[in-house]
Amino acid sequence: MRIVIQRVSRAHVDVVDDRGQPDGEFEPQQIRQGLLLLVAVSDQDGPEQVAYAARKIAKMRIFEDDQGKMNRSVVDCRGRIMSVSQFTLYADIRHGNRPSFIGAGRPDHAEEVWEDLNQALSEYGIEVITGSFGAHMRLDFVNDGPVTILLDTDELMQAPAHQG
Incomplete structure (x- = not known):
């Protein structure tokens, strides 16, 4: 799974x-205030x-605390998540000019x-708003920071065990 995580001050999606x-x-x-997720899934992705991904996203400390340090998660600041499926990730x-998917x-x-x-994100107590799977959508958002992070679970399967 490849997920672009963007901290936003606002986001809007329309089909x-x-x-x-x-x-x-x-x-x-x-x-x-919250996170905009652009989510791409591969056939190898499953429950693991x-x-x-849900744990990392829910607990990722990328919101500022009272001292201006990124020490708060989306859960801590009671932010919301907008999740949009985006296979183009x-x-x-590498070859030619037409992307292969x-x-x-x-x-x-x-x-x-x-x-x-x-669903897994909502189980952390986060309100999750979604786009419409497979539809042509327009997104309008303000990236706050800007803070943009790429989470790639393919790396999880290749990386040595790490605590945290």
Whole structure:
């Protein structure tokens, strides 16, 4: 799983049709202070990657405390999360000019894992707002800091055991 984590002061997502007009069936979603997650799933991702990613995201201390130090998590500051599925994070651009997305998970599997991640995050007491899986979406957000972090669970499977 590849997840771009962005600390935001606000984020808004809307689903649009093929003409770029708002989709009347999707209620636009928004958050104030919190995290915007852009989530890509591979076919190798499962419960272990979901648990690891949810724990890291919920406990990651990237919000400022009273002294201006990044010592607070999204849980500590009662922030919200906006989670958006984004398979293009698995783009392979090594050959030619057209990205290959062969590393991205099958849609049925990816949707299930993405939903499992959102559920796991909510179990930490975080309100999770989502985009619409597989839809054409427009995101509008203000990156706060800016703070942007890449979490790649593929590295979890290759890295030696580490405490923390």
